[in-house]
Amino acid sequence: MSRTVSSWILSSARNSTVLQGKGRSYSICIPNRNKIKWKLVFSKTRLYPAGSCSLDDTFSLKKAFRHTSTEEEHFSFQLSPSQINDILRAGELSHKILDLNSKNANSVLRFESNQLASNTPIEDRRSAATCLQTKGMMFGVFDGHAGSACAQAVSERLLHYIAVSLMSRQTLEEIELAVECMKPVLPILQWHKHPNDVEYREITSQYFENLRVYWQHLLDLDTEPGFSLEEAMICAFKRLDSDISLEVQAPQENELMRNIALQVAFSGATACVAHIDGVHLHVANTGDCRAILGVREEDGTWSTLPLTRDHNALDEFEIRRLKREHPRSEEKTLFVNDRLLGILMPSRAFGDVQLKWSKELQHSVLENSCDVEALNIYQYVPPNYHTPPYLTAEPEVTYHKLRSKDKFLVIASDGLWEMLSNEKVVKLVAGHLTELNVQKPQLAFEKPVNLGYMHNLLLQRKNRGIASLDQNIATHLIRHAIGSNEYGEVDQEKLAAMLTLPEDLARMYRDDITVTVVYFNSETIENYYRNN
Numbered sequence: 001m002s003r004t005v006s007s008w009i010l011s012s013a014r015n016s017t018v019l020q021g022k023g024r025s026y027s028i029c030i031p032n033r034n035k036i037k038w039k040l041v042f043s044k045t046r047l048y049p050a051g052s053c054s055l056d057d058t059f060s061l062k063k064a065f066r067h068t069s070t071e072e073e074h075f076s077f078q079l080s081p082s083q084i085n086d087i088l089r090a091g092e093l094s095h096k097i098l099d100l101n102s103k104n105a106n107s108v109l110r111f112e113s114n115q116l117a118s119n120t121p122i123e124d125r126r127s128a129a130t131c132l133q134t135k136g137m138m139f140g141v142f143d144g145h146a147g148s149a150c151a152q153a154v155s156e157r158l159l160h161y162i163a164v165s166l167m168s169r170q171t172l173e174e175i176e177l178a179v180e181c182m183k184p185v186l187p188i189l190q191w192h193k194h195p196n197d198v199e200y201r202e203i204t205s206q207y208f209e210n211l212r213v214y215w216q217h218l219l220d221l222d223t224e225p226g227f228s229l230e231e232a233m234i235c236a237f238k239r240l241d242s243d244i245s246l247e248v249q250a251p252q253e254n255e256l257m258r259n260i261a262l263q264v265a266f267s268g269a270t271a272c273v274a275h276i277d278g279v280h281l282h283v284a285n286t287g288d289c290r291a292i293l294g295v296r297e298e299d300g301t302w303s304t305l306p307l308t309r310d311h312n313a314l315d316e317f318e319i320r321r322l323k324r325e326h327p328r329s330e331e332k333t334l335f336v337n338d339r340l341l342g343i344l345m346p347s348r349a350f351g352d353v354q355l356k357w358s359k360e361l362q363h364s365v366l367e368n369s370c371d372v373e374a375l376n377i378y379q380y381v382p383p384n385y386h387t388p389p390y391l392t393a394e395p396e397v398t399y400h401k402l403r404s405k406d407k408f409l410v411i412a413s414d415g416l417w418e419m420l421s422n423e424k425v426v427k428l429v430a431g432h433l434t435e436l437n438v439q440k441p442q443l444a445f446e447k448p449v450n451l452g453y454m455h456n457l458l459l460q461r462k463n464r465g466i467a468s469l470d471q472n473i474a475t476h477l478i479r480h481a482i483g484s485n486e487y488g489e490v491d492q493e494k495l496a497a498m499l500t501l502p503e504d505l506a507r508m509y510r511d512d513i514t515v516t517v518v519y520f521n522s523e524t525i526e527n528y529y530r531n532n
Contacts (some may be wrong), residue, residue: 010136013422026266029234031448048415078496078500079495079496079499081492084492084495084496084499087116087211087499088114088116088470088475088478088479088499089114089470089472089475091113091114091115091116091194091196092112092113092114092194092472092474092475093112093114093128093192093193093194093470094110094111094112094113094190094472095110095111095127096109096110097109097110097137097220097391097521101443102399105521105524105527106137106516106521106524107276107278107279107520107521107524107525107528108276108519108520108521109403109519109520109521110518110519111128111139111192111212111516111517111518111519112472112473112474112516112517112519113128113194113472113474113512113514113515113516113517114472114474114475114478114514114515115512115514115515116415116478116482116512117512118415118506118507118511118512118513119148119506119507119511120503121148122148122512123143123144123145123147123148123151123512124141124142124143124144124151124404124413124513124514125141125142125144125148125151125152125154125155125198125514126140126141126142126155126514126516127139127140127142127156127158127159127191128140128191128192128193128516129189129190129191129192130160130189130190130192131163131166131188131189132186132187132188132189132190133163133166133167133186133187133188134163134166135232135277135278135328136275136276136277136278136280137276137277138159138162138163138189138274138275138276138410139274139411139518140155140158140271140272140273140274140352140411141271141272141287141289141411141412141413141514141515141516142154142155142158142269142270142271142272142413142514143269143270143271143287143413143414143415143512143514144267144268144290145267145268145269145270145287145345145346145349146266146267146268146343147263147267147376148267148350149260149263149264149267150244150263150264150265150267150268150269150350150351150352151201151267151269152200152264153207153244153260153264154240154269154351154415155462156200156207156351157207157211157240158201158236158237158240158271158273159189159273160188161214161236161237161239161240162212162232162233162236162273162275163189163508164188164211164214164215164218164236165227165231165232165233165235165236166227166229166232167215167218169219169407172215172218172219173219174186175188175215176212176215176216176219179212179336179504182500184259200244200260202256202257203256203257203260205357206247206257209251210243212245213249215238219476228320229275229277229280229397230284230397230399231284233273233275233282233284233395233397234395234397237271237284237286237393237395238392238393238394239348240350240393241350241351243395244264244265244351244353245353245356246263246359247261247264247265248261248262248264248265248266248353248361248365249361249365254375258369262365262369262372262375262376262377263377264351264362265351265353266352266353266354266377267351268344268349268350268351268352269287269291269349269350269351270286270287270288270311270346270348270349270350270413270414271284271285271286271287271289271292271350271393271395272284272285272286272287272289272290272301272308272411273285273395274291274409274411274518276402276518278402278524278528279401279402279525279529280399280401280402281307281399281400281401282397282398282399282407283308283397283398283400283411284395284396284397284402285305285307285308285309285311285395285396285397286311286348286350286392286393286394286395286396286399287310287311287346287347287348287349288310288311288312288345288351288414288417289308289411289412289413289414290306290308290310290411290412290414290417290422291306291307291308291409291410291411292304292305292306292307292308292409292410292422292425293305293307293400293402293406293408293409293410294406294407294408294409294410294426294429294430295405295407295426296405296407296430297405298405302426302427302430303426304422304423304425305400305406306422307398307400307409308395308396308398308529310346310417311346311347311348312338312345312346312347313335313338313339313340313345313347313395314338315347318348319334319335321392322334322335322340322347324359326387326390327386327387328459330384330386333383333384334390340355340391341355341382341383341384341385342382342383343382344391347391348391348392348394348395349391349393350393354379354380354381355382355388355389355391356388356389356391357388357389358388359381359385362379362381363379366379386400389396402520402524402525403525404522404525404529406520406525407430407433407517407519407520407522408429408433408517408520409470409517409518409520410425410426410429410477410515410516410517410518411515411516411518412425412477412513412514412515412516413512413513413514413515414511415481415510415511415512415513415514416477416478416481416513416514416515418510419481419482419484419510419513420477420480420481420484424480424488425477428476428477428480429473429476429477429517432470432476434471437469447493473517474515474517476491477514477515477517478515479495480495481510482495482498482499482510482513483498485493
């Protein structure tokens with residue numbers, strides 16, 4: 001980005017020019033003084049319980065470099081390289097798997113993750129955990145809209161619901177007995193968190209009680225719970241969304257818990273969760289987060305394997321599904337301007353009860369709530385709202401049996417995919433692997449020699465001895481997503497401009513971005529096939 005372009009961005013904003021950029025997931029178009037502006041129906045939440053940390057605190061260093069408005073008199077897009085790195089690396093998380101159980105070697109070698117905010121506070125969330133009562137690891141990315149409350153709740157709770165769905169009757173009975181006897185409960189998950197990850201501490205007890213009701217329901221079933229992984233993930237997604245809806249309808253004396261329940265239910269979140277157990281990979285997706293595999297073919301070239309579909313108005317399957325679920329008289333009003341009912345971009349999501357409840361229920365809940373306007377929650381019924389629910393949290397689950405050529409998994413919110421194609425992401429991760437010498441450089445030619453092999457050898461020679469700018473691959477992807485020029489190279493001036501964009505302009509150019517990259521242990525995967 002040249003200085004001319006940087007100046008154009010600023011002047012465009014000050015002149016109120018509407019730029020073609022990245023739209024919010026949740027918005028309504030309203031006329032205002034003969035101009036069209038996009039306004040959030042349910043504006044961003046800032047509620048954080050006492051004792052927990054806000055992402056405003058998490059990113060305090062970054063905000064020192066970021067302007068709050070285009071109306072500031074002294075406005076600059078300038079950042080030093082070290083300031084750029086401080087901003088980009090603030091949310092880095094990495095974890096290497098220590099394989100202490102030789103009998104059940106982990107197919108996950110390590111994972112790296114990062115986030116970059118556009119909204120203030122950031123509306124994306126992420127989760128990573130090891131299952132302690134069942135086998136496997138789980139990784140999730142959650143993209144919030146109309147605030148961060150729903151994404152926050154789902155990121156804290158969904159992996160627990162999946163883990164409980166996979167437990168045997170015996171394990172569930174042991175946990176229930178421990179709770180009844182007020183004894184320590186077996187830990188369900190081992191979390192892998194960033195030190196500054198937000199947590200709703202004051203409402204944890206209520207979340208646990210509702211999780212307990214769920215496992216009691218599983219125990220009441222006549223048969224052994226024993227869901228398949230696909231069934232467990234679908235059941236967990238749907239049950240959590242149902243609990244979010246019921247919690248806000250239940251009488252609640254604690255005002256803080258009541259307010260959180262309201263904000264969770266009336267905001268929304270899409271979700272993509274991967275469960276990895278040995279060579280068995282399941283990905284459950286609701287909305288427009290995305291998961292892809294990076295595959296290294298036998299000839300040394302790289303290919304991309306998508307594991308999810310974006311659930312939105314551009315997907316023919318989603319259009320047909322919604323048309324089947326609603327009367328023919330609504331066919332022309334289900335999607336308006338590529339949004340569900342003209343409001344929501346994703347066609348599947350948690351929360352968003354205003355697209356699931358009847359008008360009467362919405363009115364009843366909001367009428368009986370204390371000062372919902374202070375929470376920035378308002379009843380809004382879109383036109384042509386006749387046969388709710390229009391929205392579901394039921395996921396699509398994809399199963400893939402890992403092969404030794406499957407090298408990594410990328411899960412990210414749509415903020416990344418709006419900027420980079422699937423193929424570009426795989427190319428960047430593959431190049432980063434070569435640059436860091438994760439794949440041992442070949443010192444001699446192999447026979448027969450093919451073009452893919454020669455290409456990788458040249459990359460290795462080119463990058464040998466050159467230190468990587470970013471050790472964390474998620475940071476590397478984010479850097480390229482917001483800073484690449486038309487030649488695919490990172491433009492430092494464009495990068496600085498994108499990072500210093502004020503809050504009233506940033507969302508026109510980029511969304512919140514959350515990325516998690518999981519590297520697979522090829523040796524473990526090869527051993528599985530060798531032994532089976």
